[in-house]
Amino acid sequence: MPEVTSPYQAGTPCWVDLAAPDQQAAIDFYSEVFGWAGEVGPAETGGYAVCTLNGKPVAGIMAAVPMGGQPAPPTVWTSYLAAADAGATSQAVSQAGGTLLMPVTDVMSLGRMCIAADPTGAVFGIWQPMDFPGAGIVNESGALIWNELNTTEPSAAAAFYKAAFGIESAPMEGAEHYYGLTVNDRPVGGMQPMSEQMPADTPSHWLVYFAVADTDATVDKITSAGGAALQQPFDMVAGRMAVVTDPQGATFAVINPKPMDQG
Structure with missing residues (x-):
């Protein structure tokens, strides 16, 4: 079934999001191509847009802007791997030779996240779900x-x-x-x-x-x-x-x- 009804097991890709210089243009483009619905989010989430397909969350789109003294993120899609404990997983990443690019951060009551790179340089996210488990629909056209x-x-x-x-x-x-x-x-x-x-x-x-x-x-x-x-x-x-x-x-x-x- 394309609708996700059970929690993602640790290590499973559970979410993707895009950092785009022009957030609204990106929302418009993917809505046209895949039939997503989405709009710029509230200020408390930095305007993060949770795009939906058939009413279920399918991907995120954010504005690529400098944050915390850091340069704006590159215009790329990021894959997030599910984790039972983002803190412990970030430590495991470091111990295995990876690099933490953004420390573990609380995203309100939605979950905890961080950004890391593996030893070969591939960047990925870690997502510990709380109120937000991740993609609610997968393996279906547009998802x-x-x-x-x-x-x-x-x-x-x-x-x-x-x-x-x-x-x-x-x-x-x-x-x-x-x-x-x-x-x-x-x-x-x-x-x-x-x-x-x-x-x-x-x-x-x-x-x-x-x-x-x-x-x-x-x-x-x-x-x-x-x-x-x-x-x-x-x-x-x-x-x-x-x-x-x-x-x-x-x-x-x-x-x-x-x-x-x-x-």
Whole structure:
């Protein structure tokens, strides 16, 4: 079922959000492309917009502005991994060789969070849910369906995420040089070496995938709305996908997934 009705297990991607220089323009773009509903939030949350699909939270969009003497965050989608205790998990991240970029912070009564980077440089968030568990709908057209780590050092990344989160990795059948990431034997994402098609200076990163009903039509909609295709639609083992950017430069993927075996 695409509607999330149980808590996310620790280590599972549970939320994604975007920092955009023009927050309203980003909200308008993703609403047009995916059918989201969203608006700039109240001042007490820094204007953070929780976008919804079918009335369920699906992703966040915030203004990329300098905070606390720090420069504005880059225009990227960030994947958040669920944690039972953000403080303990942040310590585990440090002990496993990761770097804390933002300390653990209380987000009102919604939860606790921090931002970190793994030893290969990929940035991610940690989310300890309280009143807000994370995405309320996934694996449905217009919603998050996959989180993928593209890394310069797969073996180092695999060791880190196992030590810090208990995430296991193993080669994925039918996909050369691709690793499935699992939590308690449940698939939660993927990992692969950095593609030679990426610019040489591209850092390790988590790529977010949104499900769509028609990849080609969605890419046409994205480009018509001011975005661009980095990889035109192509068929692969999990479905038909494309890698794109929004008008402000944030990269993400869209995929029309193949039907899952019902066995």
